[in-house]
Amino acid sequence: MNVFLIDGTYELFRHFYALPSVTTADGREVGAVRGVVGSLLSMLEESVTHIGIATDHVVESFRNELWPNYKTSDGVDPLLLDQFSCLEESVESLGISVWKMETYEADDALASAAVIASADERVEQVFVCTPDKDLAQTVRGQRVVQFDRRAGTIRNADGVRERFGVDPTSIPDYLALTGDSADGFPGLRGWGAKSASRVLSRYKHLELIPDDANSWDVHVRGAKTLAQTLSANRELALLFRDLATLRQDVPVFQTVEELHWEGPKPTFFDFCARINASGYFKRAQALAQRIPQSS
Numbered sequence: 001m002n003v004f005l006i007d008g009t010y011e012l013f014r015h016f017y018a019l020p021s022v023t024t025a026d027g028r029e030v031g032a033v034r035g036v037v038g039s040l041l042s043m044l045e046e047s048v049t050h051i052g053i054a055t056d057h058v059v060e061s062f063r064n065e066l067w068p069n070y071k072t073s074d075g076v077d078p079l080l081l082d083q084f085s086c087l088e089e090s091v092e093s094l095g096i097s098v099w100k101m102e103t104y105e106a107d108d109a110l111a112s113a114a115v116i117a118s119a120d121e122r123v124e125q126v127f128v129c130t131p132d133k134d135l136a137q138t139v140r141g142q143r144v145v146q147f148d149r150r151a152g153t154i155r156n157a158d159g160v161r162e163r164f165g166v167d168p169t170s171i172p173d174y175l176a177l178t179g180d181s182a183d184g185f186p187g188l189r190g191w192g193a194k195s196a197s198r199v200l201s202r203y204k205h206l207e208l209i210p211d212d213a214n215s216w217d218v219h220v221r222g223a224k225t226l227a228q229t230l231s232a233n234r235e236l237a238l239l240f241r242d243l244a245t246l247r248q249d250v251p252v253f254q255t256v257e258e259l260h261w262e263g264p265k266p267t268f269f270d271f272c273a274r275i276n277a278s279g280y281f282k283r284a285q286a287l288a289q290r291i292p293q294s295s
Helices: 008-018 031-045 083-094 106-118 133-138 157-164 168-178 193-203 223-232 234-244 267-274 278-289
Strands: 002-007 050-056 097-101 125-129 144-148 153-155
Touching: 002 008, 002 106, 008 031, 008 050, 008 083, 031 050, 031 083, 031 278, 050 083, 050 106, 083 097, 083 267, 097 106, 106 125, 106 133, 133 144, 133 157, 133 168, 144 157, 153 157, 157 168, 168 193, 168 234, 223 234, 267 278
Parallel strands: 002 050, 002 125, 050 097, 125 144
Antiparallel strands: 144 153
8 A cells, every 4th residue: 555645734835826816705714725625535536545644723832932934824814824724624524634833834745645654564664745945854765755746746755865965854954054044944045955965975964074174075065154154053053963863752653544535524515515616525425325334
C-alpha cells in the first residue's frame, strides 16, 4: 500500500487564491473548501486507499513562544481563516482522517505521520503532499517522498539534494542559515542559498561548522565574513534551526489501517447540500461502492 499525507493548510490557501468565491445560502464563503474536497475526491478516484490530512486549526503554535516574530494569523484574509473549521468538518464527513493542530503545526503532524507510516513494512511508499521546503526534511530515500500535486512532481532524497544542495536531514540547518520568510524568521545576515548549501554539504549541521574560516575545507565566497557571522550568532542560528525542525512525536495515529478510506459518513450528504455540491456526494457514493466488502 501507499500512504498519502496531505497538507490541508497549504491546500486551503492554494484553492482560496486559485478559485472564484462561492457562498452558501447563509452567506458563508466555501469556495476554497469546495476546491480541497474536490481535489481529495480526485485522489480517491485515482485509487488512493490510505490517506490523512493535517490542518492548522490555530495558526499560532508553540513556536510563537520561542520566536516572537514567528508567523501568526495577522494579515490572513478572514474569509480564508473562516474556512479552516469548515474544511475540517468536510474532511471528517468524507471519512478521511484529519489532524487538527493547535499546540503544534500541521507540518509537525505530517512529519510524525510520515515516521509512523514508513515504519510499517506493509507500506511501499509514503507521499508527503506539499511543496513547502521545510517538509523536505521528512524525505527518506525513495521510501518517504515529497509530492507536489499541483506541479505533478515527486522529490526523493536525490531530488532534495539537487534542489537544496544538502541532505534532507540538513534542511533545518539550511533554513536556519537562509531563513524562512513564510514562517517569519530571517536566517543569518550574509548567508544565502549557495553559501549555506555549499558549507552544509560538507559539514551537515551547524555545530560541525568551524568558527574559523581558515579551517573550512570547502571554498565559499566571503567565507571569513560568513564564519564570523555564524560564530557571533551561533545561539540564534540554533534557535532558528529549532524553529525549522519538525516534531516527529505528535500523536496522529497508531496504525496505518486508521488511514484506510472506507467511504463517506452519513453526515457527508448534509454537508454537500449546505455547500451546494451534490455532485461530490454522488462521487463519494460511487467510490464507496468500489470498496471490497469484507466477509
